[in-house]
Amino acid sequence: MNPLEALHLSLPLIQAPMAGVSTPDMAAAVSNAGALGSIAVGAVEAPAAREMIASVRARTARPFNVNLFVHSPAQARPDVEARWLTALKPLFAQFGGAPPATLREIYRSFAVDDAMLGLVVEARPAVVSFHFGLPEAWRIATLKAAGCILFASVTSLAEALAARAAGIDMLVAQGFEAGGHRGVFDPDAPDDRLGAMALTRLLVEQAGLPVIAAGGIMDGRGVRAALDLGAVAAQLGTAFIGCPESSADAAYRAALFGPAAAHTAMTRAISGRPARCLPNRFVGWGAETDLTPPDYPIAYDAGKALHQLAKAHGESGYGAQWAGQGAPLARALPAAELVDRIRTEMDEGEY
Incomplete structure (x- = not known):
């Protein structure tokens, strides 16, 4: 049955x-x-x-x-996490901030x-x-x-x-x-x-x-x-x-109903696990780095901090705007x- x-x-x-x-x-x-x-x-x-x-x-x-x-x-890997945070410093710096000193397993x-x-x-x-x-x-x-x-x-x-x-x-x-x-x-x-x-x-x-x-x-x-x-x-x-x-915000909705919908990408940069989302600045950065991210969801701690900082400065290109390949519909x-x-x-x- x-x-x-x-x-x-x-x-x-x-x-x-x-x-x-x-x-x-x-x-x-x-x-x-x-x-x-x-x-x-x-x-x-x-x-x-x-x-x-x-x-x-x-x-x-x-x-x-x-x-x-x-x-x-998640397994804590201090060396991996330190390299990840170092690589993220320029992204935080463009908004006058710095990455977290340490990363947490934010989801149990x-x-x-x-x-x-x-x-x-x-x-x-x-x-x-x-x-x-x-x-x-x-x-x-x-x-x-x-x-x-x-x-x-x-x-x-x-x-x-x-x-x-x-x-x-x-x-x-x-x-x-x-x-x-x-x-x-x-x-x-x-x-x-x-x-x-x-x-x-x-x-x-x-x-x-x-x-x-x-x-x-x-x-x-x-x-x-x-x-x-x-x-x-x-x-x-x-x-x-x-x-x-x-609960998608205005920027997420605008991206979903814009040209980005036709070009979804799989990335680990945001959370540490592969996920399909609308292309944005963070996804582009992730495609260019050859670093292994920390375990999920430890990496997500950094991603969320970056998104909040960028959003406070009017930049929505570092959020997790999840979407599948059918997004243009x-x-x-x-x-x-x-x-x-x-x-x-x-x-x-x-x-």
Whole structure:
């Protein structure tokens, strides 16, 4: 049985949980419109996550997804971090500042976050999804015992088979086109960079679990194509950035609806992990440096500090403006209206 059937969605559509973009307002609007809304709590501590979940519940009685980061905890590498901070000095200096003296692991991985586990078990969201890897078996068993349906982002058949063996219910097939952080379990391992079409078909045929297609899908035609490939649903992230409910700032929105949308790039410079975003000054700097960044999310501590300093001086070119290759198709519509538009596009009979 497709676990999504238990959620009684009227549209096989999932709004991707993009940290820093998706909000409780967006998740609730999407769920109320008949799809599956999502929030990402990997970038906050358990108390803030509790508030976010409560905020969604105050706005909808429908199911929604809570997304967690399951990266390997960062390893401090003082020499690497010192070289990185030295290289960043000229970028900070142009705004009259200096990089932090030291860098911190700003996000705690769910792999070791017992407080977050306790909160999620208490909240019992309909869906819990994992990005960057899989938690230990006992954590998965605890969430399943709480009645949560479990999704995991995967980028290869090997990752998909590992997710199946771990007890995951559904796979999110993240193609290389997708915006935001690449969900590879090991960012230092070889990456075949499979596109959403090839990966979805491969997993449908060989992974043995229901598949949700993700990457480059922006409208009803894309959703229908994903279903034709054998996926049970499609996950869209970049499509929702332009919605008024998203937390993207004015500069991010301007870049999304400008020429930069046609030239997204994968970079490690911002956070330490490969992530697809709109090209900007930081991405350009990262392409020119041959330095290895500190581990995720230690590198992100520096990236966020640089962005805040630059933004205070009117420069938005150092922010994390995540977007996938479908960005030129983005639409500035309220989330519920976008869901309805996608539904109409799927039903137009042009497939």
